[in-house]
Amino acid sequence: MAPTNEEVYQTSTQAEDNYEKPTYRDGDKALDFLRTEAEVGEGEDVDEKRLLRKIDWLVVPLMFCCYLLQYLDKSLLNYAAVMGIREDNNLTTEQYGTLSLIFYVSFLAFEFPHAYMMQRFPTAKYLGSCVVAWGAVVACTAACNSYGSLVATRFLLGMFESAISPSLILITSMWYRREEQPLRVGLWYVGVGVASIIGALLSYGFQFYTGDLLKSWQILFLVVGLITVAMGIIVIIFMPDNPMSARQLTHAERVAAVERLRENQTGVENKHLKPYQIVQAFKDPQLWLIAFITTAASIPNGAVGSFQSIIISGLGYSDKQTALMQIPGGVIAVASVLMATWGAAKFNARAVNIILWSAIGGILGGSLLAFLPSTSNGALAGNYITHVVGAFLPCAYAFAAANTAGHTKKVTMNAVVLMSFCLGNILGPLTFRNEDAPDYIPAKITIVAVDAVAILATVVLLLYYMWTNKKRDKAMVSGEHKCDIEFADLTDLENKEFRYKY
Numbered sequence: 001m002a003p004t005n006e007e008v009y010q011t012s013t014q015a016e017d018n019y020e021k022p023t024y025r026d027g028d029k030a031l032d033f034l035r036t037e038a039e040v041g042e043g044e045d046v047d048e049k050r051l052l053r054k055i056d057w058l059v060v061p062l063m064f065c066c067y068l069l070q071y072l073d074k075s076l077l078n079y080a081a082v083m084g085i086r087e088d089n090n091l092t093t094e095q096y097g098t099l100s101l102i103f104y105v106s107f108l109a110f111e112f113p114h115a116y117m118m119q120r121f122p123t124a125k126y127l128g129s130c131v132v133a134w135g136a137v138v139a140c141t142a143a144c145n146s147y148g149s150l151v152a153t154r155f156l157l158g159m160f161e162s163a164i165s166p167s168l169i170l171i172t173s174m175w176y177r178r179e180e181q182p183l184r185v186g187l188w189y190v191g192v193g194v195a196s197i198i199g200a201l202l203s204y205g206f207q208f209y210t211g212d213l214l215k216s217w218q219i220l221f222l223v224v225g226l227i228t229v230a231m232g233i234i235v236i237i238f239m240p241d242n243p244m245s246a247r248q249l250t251h252a253e254r255v256a257a258v259e260r261l262r263e264n265q266t267g268v269e270n271k272h273l274k275p276y277q278i279v280q281a282f283k284d285p286q287l288w289l290i291a292f293i294t295t296a297a298s299i300p301n302g303a304v305g306s307f308q309s310i311i312i313s314g315l316g317y318s319d320k321q322t323a324l325m326q327i328p329g330g331v332i333a334v335a336s337v338l339m340a341t342w343g344a345a346k347f348n349a350r351a352v353n354i355i356l357w358s359a360i361g362g363i364l365g366g367s368l369l370a371f372l373p374s375t376s377n378g379a380l381a382g383n384y385i386t387h388v389v390g391a392f393l394p395c396a397y398a399f400a401a402a403n404t405a406g407h408t409k410k411v412t413m414n415a416v417v418l419m420s421f422c423l424g425n426i427l428g429p430l431t432f433r434n435e436d437a438p439d440y441i442p443a444k445i446t447i448v449a450v451d452a453v454a455i456l457a458t459v460v461l462l463l464y465y466m467w468t469n470k471k472r473d474k475a476m477v478s479g480e481h482k483c484d485i486e487f488a489d490l491t492d493l494e495n496k497e498f499r500y501k502y
Helices: 029-037 048-080 093-109 111-120 123-141 147-161 164-175 181-189 191-206 216-238 251-259 275-283 285-313 319-324 327-347 350-371 377-402 407-430 441-475
Strands: 009-011 020-022
Touching: 029 251, 048 093, 048 123, 048 147, 048 164, 048 181, 048 191, 048 216, 048 251, 093 111, 093 147, 093 407, 111 123, 111 164, 111 407, 123 147, 123 164, 123 216, 164 181, 164 377, 164 407, 181 191, 181 327, 181 377, 191 216, 191 319, 191 327, 191 377, 275 407, 285 319, 285 350, 285 377, 285 407, 285 441, 327 350, 327 377, 350 377, 350 441, 377 407, 377 441
Parallel strands: none
Antiparallel strands: 009 020
16 A cells, blocks of 8 residues: 655754655655765865766666677577577477577566566676676577576576666666656667677677687677676776765765756655555556567567568578678667657657557568568568557657656666567567478567557556546646655656646
8 A cells, every 4th residue: 555645754853844745764865975975175166067967978888888789699599590509409399489489588587586586786896797697698698508597598688688678777767857868768778779780790700710629609698798797897997876876976066967867757766665665556557558669569579679680581582691691670670769769858758659669660561561572672661661660669668658657666667668568578489480481470560550559558558548648637736836845756657746748
């Protein structure tokens, strides 16, 4: 049962105050920081534009590298598919598809454990530790020589990688204003497209290796795994856990970094688990709508991402050509993500961008794949166009970051969004069946259908946000602002001053 305002707030001892102030235990960690530390160094001017640039250089490059390596590491199986891993491990089409499924099943299963651990431990240190762990798993994949050993490594990879997106969403929300978040999400999410380009080039280059000690795909896993371990160590050392503890900022800059987040009304961090916020999250219509949209729009991502090498090679290209032919898809993914997140931030249009890019990638791209001859240039163009469907995901992440308040509710929402992403990626590869080879027409038609459904659900979510905001505007005509309510760790449903971004 949710606590009443009397339980959340503690009445001030100052008789002249007409508002109630949240206690540290109930409130956000930022509130205690501001009450005890804000006076220190008072009077020092902080240029906000300069501070924002400093924050960008402090956290965005590290988030970008983590997300790039996360996508590259899980996609190595796709590149290794034309480098001999299927033959060396005697994999059937179903077994190969199951390896992708196993990854996402594990990814899904560990979202809530990660959500709990991220609330209990320093976020950046926890993230860095998971990066180190999954890098070690990738390196160990080089030693796999059977289907069973690949299943084990894919399970462990999903277990550790499932911490990445909720961590980065949480980090983004604790450093940036809501209107700044979509572009920053986009800047680290473009790691997907860049990883596609790097992976294709690595696959192409390593295919020229002819040594006897290791196969080319084994060297690929070993090299990329060790690079990932090194990046995890860098994150542990250099990424701050929150604005209040960032040693790279001056004290005045830390205060300014926290104060500028007041208008978010989502807080920064709270290490106290509040079960009622978990219950409230699952009763919130926006959670189920965002989860449904993410699941539907992720089905094409799982299908095309896991089987892209097979789709392109089925068009008549050699193994080396197939590796290079995946580069344009990465370039298109980078461009679409940057345009989508820039548009979402510039015009406050997250929902519109989800609709637009899902229509282009899923309906247009999927239709070209499904309804044109598989050997035609139009089918190849359709394959490339489907890469823009990934632009929906950073907008969905931005929805979760901007429209969920209360720290426990935020980590719950992030976990559910990523579980939905996993579910879509589990279902996607299952649409590719041996009996449908080599054209896989049913799988391609599925891409069109599910993206159409995602578009309809996004319209419903947009209308829900608009209706809720108008309802609150009417109710708050004569309402008074409560001091420090921004850092009271109230949820978006409890805080009637909160307005949804769409």
